Structure formats: C-alpha cells, structure tokens
Amino acid sequence: MSNNFGKINKKVIIDIQDNYYYNITHLPGAVNIPYENLMNNYRNYLNKNDRYFIYCKSGKLSKRVVAVLSYLGYNVSEMK
Numbered sequence: 001m002s003n004n005f006g007k008i009n010k011k012v013i014i015d016i017q018d019n020y021y022y023n024i025t026h027l028p029g030a031v032n033i034p035y036e037n038l039m040n041n042y043r044n045y046l047n048k049n050d051r052y053f054i055y056c057k058s059g060k061l062s063k064r065v066v067a068v069l070s071y072l073g074y075n076v077s078e079m080k
Contacts, residue, residue: 011051013079014038016061027055027079035061039068046074055079 015022015030022032033045035056046052046069054062054069054076062078069076 011053013053013055014045015055016065017056021057025057030055035065038065042069042072042074048073048075050075052076053079 013027013030015026015032016035016038017026017032018034019032022030022034026032038045052069052074054065055078056062059078059080066076066078
C-alpha cells in the first residue's frame with residue numbers, strides 16, 4: 001500500500017477576482033474561484049495535498065485568503 005500523505009500532487013493558480021475582473025485580466029492558466037465562493041466552500045475546491053498560489057490584482061484579498069487557508073492547514077502562497 002502506497003502512502004501519499006504529505007505528497008504534493010499538483011500546483012494550482014487560483015485567481016480570486018470576481019468573474020467580471022477575471023474576464024478582463026487574469027494570469028494565464030489560472031482557475032477563477034471568486035473570493036466569496038472560495039472562502040465559503042474551500043473544502044469543495046481544495047485538497048491539503050496540493051499547492052495553491054492565490055492571486056488578485058490588488059493583493060488585499062489574496063493576503064487574507066492565504067492567512068486563513070494557511071491557518072486551516074492548506075499549502076497556499078500569495079502571488080504578487
């Protein structure tokens with residue numbers, strides 16, 4: 001039996017801007033999960049074995065998201 005505990009399976013860029021701003025400007029390859037959706041449903045979107053890079057244009061919301069999700073045990077970093 002293989003133990004995958006602690007193994008990072010994939011790296012994902014999450015753009016937390018709302019759909020309007022995501023459609024205007026976003027990082028190539030980023031997945032759009034608006035801030036409210038991510039914070040209210042993070043268990044549905046995230047896996048603790050994956051690494052996430054959180055992005056928003058101003059950086060204000062991404063700092064908040066990284067702080068909360070890090071506290072909850074997720075492997076997240078802010079993209080600047």
